[in-house]
Amino acid sequence: MKYDVVVIGGGTAGCAVAYTAGIAGLKVLILEKNIHLGGAITSGLVVPAMNCGNHQINTDFFEALISELRALGGQITYQDNKGWFNPELTKIALDNLMQKANVDVIYQANISNFIIDNKNIKSIEILDKMLSIPNDTIHKDNVLDNSNILSEPIEALYYVDATGNCDFSKKLNCKFLENENKNQPMSLRFVMSGVDIKTFAEWIVDYDKDRDATTTEVVNGEIHLSTAYTWDSTKEWALKPLFEDAVSKxxxxxxxxxxxxxxxxxxMPTSIAFNCPRIIENLDALSLVDTSKALQEGRQSIIRLANFCKKYLPGFENAYISNIADSLGIRVSRRIKGKYIYTIDDLKSGKKFKNPVLISNYPVDVHSSDKDSSTLEKVQEYQLPLESLMSDDYDNLFVVGRCISADFMAQGALRVQPSCFSMGVGLAKYFIKNR
Ligand SMILES: Cc1cc2nc3c(=O)[nH]c(=O)nc-3n(C[C@H](O)[C@H](O)[C@H](O)COP(=O)(O)OP(=O)(O)OC[C@H]3O[C@@H](n4cnc5c(N)ncnc54)[C@H](O)[C@@H]3O)c2cc1C
Structure with a gap:
């Protein structure tokens, strides 16, 4: 099997690379460990995409996804933001887009072998069979029989690690940036349905009338909204007394x-997406023990939050939990050491680069487990260079998404979906030019 581009991880950024390269005629394969594309958007239930300003570049994939989702009834423009997506329909929209771009997709993919020649990845192999029937795969003397379970070697000009956690680069023993004990808490998102959104919207607009945490707008005849509360004292949150009462009881x-x-x-006219609970214990997003604990804690918190909503928020009386994300929301973890390490100084000074892959003004958004310690700092427009997507270890290995070569604070701004889309498109354009 020979490809121009193999993308490992068909999530937010990986899909952007694959679609853009595929639609331009390159032969592309996505290897995705899940049973659908979309990553954080679909399995993490992370909607909507945040607004990144009016001067974004490499928006081709974002636009394609918007029109595909609109045709399926899964996109609206809310408060000038076109990235108001439906996570379930995104799975179908992405299948459609990959089909249009002739991109091959293998779900439940598990890379088990690779061949390296100096600084080049020559080929990789995946498990070609489910390992649920041990007799298929184990010799009589209990030795794993690789020849029986591996695919044909998959060769490509370019390999893209779009796994979020640099999973593929880790297998290849690449160098990573130090995490300097800095972390952002994980979240486990969920959805409640059966909500009377009109009743809730009317109530919250009145309840929060002097504050700025709530927005509502009627789009295509339906009322849409967003609101928030945190335990930080940076704002006079309208919902504060209700949360305090619920804690006291x-x-x-x-x-x-x-x-x-x-x-x-x-x-989804009766559904509300929750960007919470945030799991504030200091847990390691790369440890199975820690992430398992986070999932368990997250689900317990979801039950409490759902009960709170039903009891305290008008319109939620008959609501129920309809979906819990099937992957943890990880804001930051392992990041590659690239040919260029992008810093918060580059970002804040708006440094210009010869080959920018994105332009954005999304703030430096770093969540903290501690009260009054999160950062949401407005910044001027900034650019990210292509070299931050290039591995320092292998000539034909590239990284996109939240695991790029950027320091901790800069990553806090770059990790949002429109920026992941742009970097994916920018990288694909480099492949198209250098095919
Ligand atoms: C709680 C939370 C809330 C957020 N809120 C917002 C928001 O409101 N708006 C916004 O724009 N951004 C938000 N973000 C940020 C944004 O959603 C993510 O940073 C971004 O989607 C990450 O994209 P990615 O491509 O790097 O990773 P992902 O989208 O997670 O994609 C990684 C893909 O790789 C696959 N994969 C992983 N390992 C392997 C492997 N070994 N082999 C094959 N496949 C593999 C995964 O299954 C997945 O499909 C939020 C993030 C979090 C965690």
Whole structure:
């Protein structure tokens, strides 16, 4: 099997690379470990895409996804933001887009072998069979029989690690940036349905009338909204008394009120997406023990938050939990050491580069587990250079998405979806030029 580009991880950024390269005629394969594309958007239920300003570049994939989703009834423009997506329909939209771009996709892919020649990845192999029938795969003397379970070697000119956690680069023993004990808490997002959104919207607009945490707008005849509360004292949050009352009565734990943000969803007229709970314990996003704990804690918190909403928020009386993300929301983890390490100084000074892959003004958004310690700092427009997507270890290995070569604070601004889309498109354009 020979490809121009193999993308490992069909999530936010990986899909942008694959679609852009595929539609331009390159032969592209996505290897995705899940059973659908979209990564954080679909399995993490992360909607909507944040606004990144009016001067974005490499927006081709974002635009393609918007029109595909609009045709499916899964996109609206809310408060000038076109990235108001439906996470379930995004799975279908991405299948459609990859089909249009002739991109091959292998789901449940597991890379088990690779061949390296000096600074070049020559080929990789994936497990070609499910390992649920041990007799298929194990010799009589209990030795794993690789020849029986591996695919044909998959060769490519370019390999892209779009796994979020640099999973592929880790297998290849690449160098990574030091994490300097800095972290952002993980979240486990969920959706409640059966919400009377009109009743809730009318109530919250009145309840939050002097503050700026709430927005609402009627789009295509339906009311949409967003509102928020955190335990930080940076704002006079309208919902604060309700959360405090629920904590005093044992309906919520104090930690449940560390961050609460909700959005209506395109094409789901009785559903609300929750950008919480945020799991504030200091847990390692790369440890299975820690992430398992985070999942368990997250689901317990979801039950409490759902009960809180039903009891305290008009319009939620008959609501129920309809979806819990099937992957943890990880804001930051392992990042590649690239040919260029992008810094917060580059970002804040708006440094210009010869080969920018994105332009954005999304703030430096670094969540903290501690009260009054999160950062949401407005910045002027900034650019990210292509070299931050290039591995320092292998000539034909590239990284896109939240695991790029950027320092901790800069990554806090770059990690949002429109920027992941742009970097994916920018990288694909480099492949198209250098085919
Ligand atoms: C809680 C939370 C809230 C957020 N809120 C917003 C928001 O409101 N708006 C916004 O714009 N951004 C938001 N973000 C940021 C943004 O959603 C993510 O940073 C971005 O989507 C990450 O994109 P990615 O391509 O790097 O990773 P992902 O989209 O996670 O894609 C990685 C893909 O790789 C696959 N994969 C992983 N390992 C392997 C492997 N070994 N082999 C094959 N496939 C593999 C995964 O299954 C997945 O499909 C939020 C992030 C979090 C965590």
């Amino acid at each position: 044992g309906i919520l734990k104090d930690s449940d009120r560390n961050y609460f943000q909700i959005f209506s969803i395109a094409g």
